[in-house]
Amino acid sequence: MPANYLAxxxxxxxxxxxxxxLAAFDVDGTLTDGRxxxxxxxxxxKVFHVHDGLGLKRLQANGIEVALITARISHPVALRAEELGIAHxxxxxxxxxxxLLELLDALHLSPEQAAVVGDDLPDLAPMRIAGLAVAVANAHPWVVEAAHWQTRQRGGEGAVRExxxxxxxxxxxxxxxxxRWQ
Structure with a gap:
């Protein structure tokens, strides 16, 4: 990925x-490569990319709530979330x-204040109400169609960091x- 991908x-x-x-992320296929x-x-x-983890920490350090919303139940997800200090x-x-709507209500936020990052069909409904819908590079075509923006990196390979x-x-x-980092 070129250094100026946000230029x-x-x-x-x-x-x-x-x-x-609030930035909400799918897990399988978004924070992981989906396998x-x-x-x-x-x-x-599960395998998580360290760059994605630092990106999530940077969001939190800058006052942006981070959430993981996943259809599956997995102990490695709980461990990674704990390690990164993700409360939601x-x-x-x-x-x-x-x-997502319940979380927004609890945080007193509107849907336009939420970003949703995903890769597959279960992510479509929350993406359609989000102020910023992001599809990872290898997302299903319907998810890409619903997205406002698409990453250059694939899920599990730095897409969340982007x-x-x-x-x-x-x-x-x-x-x-x-x-801060220099």
């Missing part, structure tokens, strides 16, 4: 991203739209973040 995002995308106060790994003992293993973790969600960077960039926080 010229469309103005309408920047306007949407500037309003975000399910099972050991001989039947335990599930919703597993086993058959209706992600309702989950979405985080876009939001921070749109909110004028990129320069401060860069200074």
């Amino acid at each position: 010229n995002p469309p103005a309408d995308i920047l306007a949407r991203a500037a309003k975000i106060r 399910l790994w099972y050991g001989e003992d039947g335990r599930e293993t 973790v919703y597993q086993g969600q058959g209706d992600k739209r309702s989950c 979405a985080c960077d876009l939001i921070l960039h749109a909110q004028g926080r990129s320069d401060a973040e860069r200074e």
Whole structure:
């Protein structure tokens, strides 16, 4: 990915991203590459990209709520969320739209203040109400159609980090973040 991938995002995308106060992410296919790994003992293993984790931490450090909303239930998701300090973790969600609406209500936010990042059909309903809908590079075509913006990276390979960077960039926080790390 070129270093300047955020150099010229469309103005309408920047306007949407500037309003975000909650970023909600799917897990399988978005925070992971979508493959399910099972050991001989039947335990599930997931692989998460470290760049995505830092992006999520940076959102939180800049006052943006982070949520994981996933249809599956998985212990590795709970472990990763705990490690990253993510308080809003919703597993086993058959209706992600309702989950998002309940969370928005609890946080006193409007749908236009939410970003939803996903890859597959269960993500469509929450994406359709979000102020910023993001599809990962390898998302299902219907998800891409519903998205306002698509990452260059695939799910589990830095796509979440791109979405985080876009939001921070749109909110004028990129320069401060860069200074922090130099």
